Amino acid sequence: MxxxxxxxxxxxxxxxxxxxxxxxxxxxxxxxxxxxxxxxxxxxxxxxxxxxxxxxxxxxxxxxxxxxxxxxxxxLPEIEIKELPVAILRLQKEVSDFIKLRDVMIEITCDGVIDEYERPQWNQIVKELDDVVEAIMALKFAK
Known part of the structure; x- marks a missing residue:
């Protein structure tokens, strides 16, 4: 036991x-x-x-x-503690995924309103941001 x-x-x-x-x-x-x-x-x-x-x-x-x-x-997201090189690569990947949506984010938010038809894209942007935050935390606590 x-x-x-x-x-x-x-x-x-x-x-x-x-x-x-x-x-x-x-x-x-x-x-x-x-x-x-x-x-x-x-x-x-x-x-x-x-x-x-x-x-x-x-x-x-x-x-x-x-x-x-x-x-x-x-x-709070689940954070999986990884080796430092893996954590760095994951952060780079998540930031890259977010950057692909940067122009869409600007387009959606430039009028200060998220319209109903923009909501699905906005939800994807927020998910990507959550992934970046999780990757940052995993890097912070990496071995």
Whole structure:
């Protein structure tokens, strides 16, 4: 049986800190840290901020919002962590896809109104922008 490891435990273990040392650095009890790492409780934002600073991992902030906040679950894209060269190529591809729609975007928005017949093209532009944002985030957190 594989032991349960959540985002907080993985972040701590990646730094080589013990639960005792990490809890001391965060000024929380070892029992609290165990509860967070065991999935029994969700750490408050102020504790997660300390974890991010102590473990030196901004990706934990993203993971925390994506897993613990309803707004993060609903609106933050899934980010797949990739090797740096792959992340760079993906970003270049997504930017290129968006640039192909740049003139259409200008045409649609120059009058300040998105008409009903322009809506499908506008939705495609927004999707391409979402793809660019996701690629940027994947690059930011690349290995």
């Amino acid at each position: 594989q032991e349960y490891r959540n985002i907080y435990q993985i972040a701590r273990e990646s730094t080589g800190l013990t639960q005792e040392k990490a809890s001391e650095c965060m000024d929380i009890s070892v029992d609290s840290l165990r509860a967070y790492e065991g999935g029994k409780r969700t750490p408050p934002d102020k504790v997660v901020i300390k974890m991010i600073e102590i473990y030196d991992t901004q990706y934990l902030a993203y993971q925390h919002l994506k897993t613990s906040a309803e707004v993060g679950q609903k609106y």
